[in-house]
Amino acid sequence: MDSLAPNIFVQDIDETIQFYKAIGFKVGMSVPEEGDFVWVMMTCGKVSFMFQTLDSLGSELPEISRQNGGSLLLYIQIKEIRQFYEKIKDKVKVIKGLESTFYGATEFSILDNNNYVLTFAENEE
Incomplete structure (x- = not known):
């Protein structure tokens, strides 16, 4: 195995893109390319996440939670x-501080x- 890039299902992909951009991620690929x-696939350094709308699943993979x-x-x-x-703490909800x-x-x-x-x-x- 060479890498892991979780495909995370979300309700609002535009909001998700803005959140991850605020903590340093960039959009690398998307479907469609515009619009x-x-x-989307977002990366920061060697970390990649894929985000997909729940609606795009249709009736495929009913085992995936729709929440x-x-x-x-x-x-x-x-x-x-x-x-x-220090860079992101005021832009996000910190649930556990530095320790x-x-x-x-x-x-x-x-x-x-x-x-x-x-x-x-x-x-x-």
């Missing part, structure tokens, strides 16, 4: 976590506009 998007949020936490390793935290963990990481967690939890971590030495 009302039903799918925002999920019972998962997206754990993202970054560098210069303290600077990143040092027993396993040697510095972490903080935010809630995105779709109620998904993103935890950012750095192994500071």
Whole structure:
């Protein structure tokens, strides 16, 4: 295996694009290329997320929840976590501030506009 890029289902893709742009992500690909998007891939460094509207699924994959949020936490390793935290803390809903963990990481967690939890971590030495 070489990479993982979760495909996250959302109600409002435009709002999602704006949220992720505010924390440093850029749109890399989209369907369609212009206009009302039903799918986008956003990247920041080596991290990629795909976002797709729930409506675009139609009746395919009925097992996928049609509600925002999920019972998962997206754990993202970054560098210069303290600077990143200062840069975004007033633009997002911080649900757990900067803290040092027993396993040697510095972490903080935010809630995105779709109620998904993103935890950012750095192994500071």
